[in-house]
Amino acid sequence: MDCQLDIFFLEAVLNGLLLAGLLALLALGLNLIFGVIDVVWICYAELVMIGMYGIYYAHKGGVPLLLAALFGILLVALAGAVLHQVVIRPVLDSAPINQLLVTGGVLFFLQAAATMAFGVDFRNLGIRFGSITLADMSFSYSRIITFGVALAAMLVLWLFLSRTYVGIAIRAIAQDRQIMPLMGVDQRRIYLITSAIGGGLAGLAAALMVLQYDIYPQIGLQFGPLIFMICVLGGLGSLIGGFVAAFIISEFIAIGGSCFATEWGYAIAFLFFMVVIFIRPQGLFGGRS
Amino acid sequence: MLELSDIDAGYGGFQALFGISMSVQPGEVVAVIGSNGAGKTTLLRVISGLLPASSGAMSMEGVSLRQTPPHRIIETGIAHVPEGRRLFPRLSVESNLKIGAFIPAARKKFEERLAFVYELFPRLKERRAQLAGTLSGGEQQMCAIARALMSGPKLVLLDEPSMGLAPVIVAQVFDLVRRIRREGYTVLIVEQNVRQVLKIADRAYLLEVGRIKASEPAAELVASDEIRKAYMGI
Numbered sequence: 366m367d368c369q370l371d372i373f374f375l376e377a378v379l380n381g382l383l384l385a386g387l388l389a390l391l392a393l394g395l396n397l398i399f400g401v402i403d404v405v406w407i408c409y410a411e412l413v414m415i416g417m418y419g420i421y422y423a424h425k426g427g428v429p430l431l432l433a434a435l436f437g438i439l440l441v442a443l444a445g446a447v448l449h450q451v452v453i454r455p456v457l458d459s460a461p462i463n464q465l466l467v468t469g470g471v472l473f474f475l476q477a478a479a480t481m482a483f484g485v486d487f488r489n490l491g492i493r494f495g496s497i498t499l500a501d502m503s504f505s506y507s508r509i510i511t512f513g514v515a516l517a518a519m520l521v522l523w524l525f526l527s528r529t530y531v532g533i534a535i536r537a538i539a540q541d542r543q544i545m546p547l548m549g550v551d552q553r554r555i556y557l558i559t560s561a562i563g564g565g566l567a568g569l570a571a572a573l574m575v576l577q578y579d580i581y582p583q584i585g586l587q588f589g590p591l592i593f594m595i596c597v598l599g600g601l602g603s604l605i606g607g608f609v610a611a612f613i614i615s616e617f618i619a620i621g622g623s624c625f626a627t628e629w630g631y632a633i634a635f636l637f638f639m640v641v642i643f644i645r646p647q648g649l650f651g652g653r654s
Numbered sequence: 655m656l657e658l659s660d661i662d663a664g665y666g667g668f669q670a671l672f673g674i675s676m677s678v679q680p681g682e683v684v685a686v687i688g689s690n691g692a693g694k695t696t697l698l699r700v701i702s703g704l705l706p707a708s709s710g711a712m713s714m715e716g717v718s719l720r721q722t723p724p725h726r727i728i729e730t731g732i733a734h735v736p737e738g739r740r741l742f743p744r745l746s747v748e749s750n751l752k753i754g755a756f757i758p759a760a761r762k763k764f765e766e767r768l769a770f771v772y773e774l775f776p777r778l779k780e781r782r783a784q785l786a787g788t789l790s791g792g793e794q795q796m797c798a799i800a801r802a803l804m805s806g807p808k809l810v811l812l813d814e815p816s817m818g819l820a821p822v823i824v825a826q827v828f829d830l831v832r833r834i835r836r837e838g839y840t841v842l843i844v845e846q847n848v849r850q851v852l853k854i855a856d857r858a859y860l861l862e863v864g865r866i867k868a869s870e871p872a873a874e875l876v877a878s879d880e881i882r883k884a885y886m887g888i
């Protein structure tokens with residue numbers, strides 16, 4: 366198919382927009398953790414995978430979908446807190462490479478454990494919300510719901526970070542860790558809360574993704590590199606940067622996919638990423654190196 | 655109010671404070687003077703718990719500070735305005751003030767104290783929505799002091815509030831210190847600007863390479879030839 370500014374092109378642009386909501390949500394969690402704790406959870410997409418299986422089995426076991434989604438969010442929030450307490454805390458003062466290796470280890474552990482526990486089959490909830498047709502363009506409801514919920518969640522998080530004491534402490538700690546005790550802030554507690562929030566966001570993403578995607582143990586490989594690339598493109602730790610980068614990358618994928626083929630969409634997105642990082646290593650919105 | 659006895663502290667193998675004993679009484683302004691590297695900042699960091707003492711005893715109104723976790727020392731009534739101000743540059747002025755009121759006891763009085771510091775520093779009220787990093791040096795110092803007052807302290811530790819400021823602004827900053835003393839706060843202030851600080855202090859300790867060399871009413875230190883020669887360039 367060749368590229369023309371026709372209705373299919375517009376459809377691709379709008380579908381890119383819808384995808385961006387989900388990717389922005391995923392990037393937000395990873396960026397929040399990095400900005401506050403200064404550790405990259407390489408295994409972030411694997412937490413999403415855990416959440417998807419949790420929701421899948423809860424729903425198959427008879428739990429209504431909304432409750433199952435809530436269960437998934439809480440499950441992954443708890444997983445995030447446990448990950449921090451058990452794995453991250455002991456290496457907080459270690460070299461960044463060791464922190465990467467440790468969370469990388471968790472990534473492979475979770476993939477292997479999921480393969481053993483759930484098998485390699487692709488599973489899905491078989492939910493079909495159908496789609497809406499607008500002037501020859503078609504958009505699936507599950508994508509629209511995902512976009513709306515993701516945006517709403519980001520808005521709530523933004524309000525939390527700008528209005529509440531704990532939220533402001535989370536932003537403050539990312540700017541000056543050493544003096545937090547002078548404010549009466551227990552850094553360990555803020556780290557734990559941030560990890561639970563980061564996990565909760567992964568859980569929410571999982572709840573949205575089970576509406577659209579098959580669940581399998583390696584689904585993290587499909588999304589993990591993409592999320593990481595978006596965070597780095599926007600500037601690791603920059604919440605705004607991640608948001609903007611998610612939209613840029615999704616449009617590359619969607620438009621490239623509609624003009625050529627989906628694989629080409631990804632290839633162009635990664636190429637663009639490499640060019641930007643070459644020119645601006647700190648990312649689009651990254652202030653720090 | 656604040657009592658230190660025989661405090662030692664350092665960084666790794668390097669000892670920076672040797673057997674420091676001192677006290678601050680309610681209502682006083684006490685200065686610690688000494689040249690660069692004498693250990694003044696280290697002393698304040700030890701009091702507020704940022705740096706653990708290696709031996710000795712410290713208490714605030716009878717509460718042992720060495721048994722108190724660093725983030726709870728503020729609850730004993732000690733607020734520390736650190737060297738270099740250390741505002742959160744990408745938070746608004748008002749968010750900086752809000753984080754100063756983080757402890758539960760202070761949250762309840764947030765509105766009341768916010769009104770009080772805005773009355774004390776009207777400039778901050780004008781700039782409440784601005785990012786703290788965009789304030790001028792003098793305004794940043796105001797904001798750092800106001801942030802400390804938001805916790806409702808009894809004792810305010812000030813680490814070189816005049817550092818890095820233009821001479822006109824330095825005079826304003828010392829005015830600020832007078833003003834907070836008038837509001838009834840007890841102040842422990844560390845300065846290299848000896849001439850100015852001795853004008854506002856009741857008493858002063860002279861710190862030299864980690865040891866207290868003299869402890870006298872400020873007026874007597876001002877009169878001392880040795881101090882005049884060594885620190886005031888007269």
Ligand SMILES: Nc1ncnc2c1ncn2[C@@H]1O[C@H](COP(=O)(O)OP(=O)(O)O)[C@@H](O)[C@H]1O
Pocket residue numbers: 665668670688689690691692693694695696697
């Ligand atoms: N973080 C640190 N690590 C190692 N040594 C330090 C550190 N901070 C200060 N020192 C040393 O401790 C001594 C006292 O420093 P400081 O308390 O900052 O002095 P002052 O505030 O009086 O200028 C100096 O010799 C300084 O080099």
Ligand SMILES: [Mg+2]
Pocket residue numbers: 694695696737814
């Ligand atoms: Mg100093």
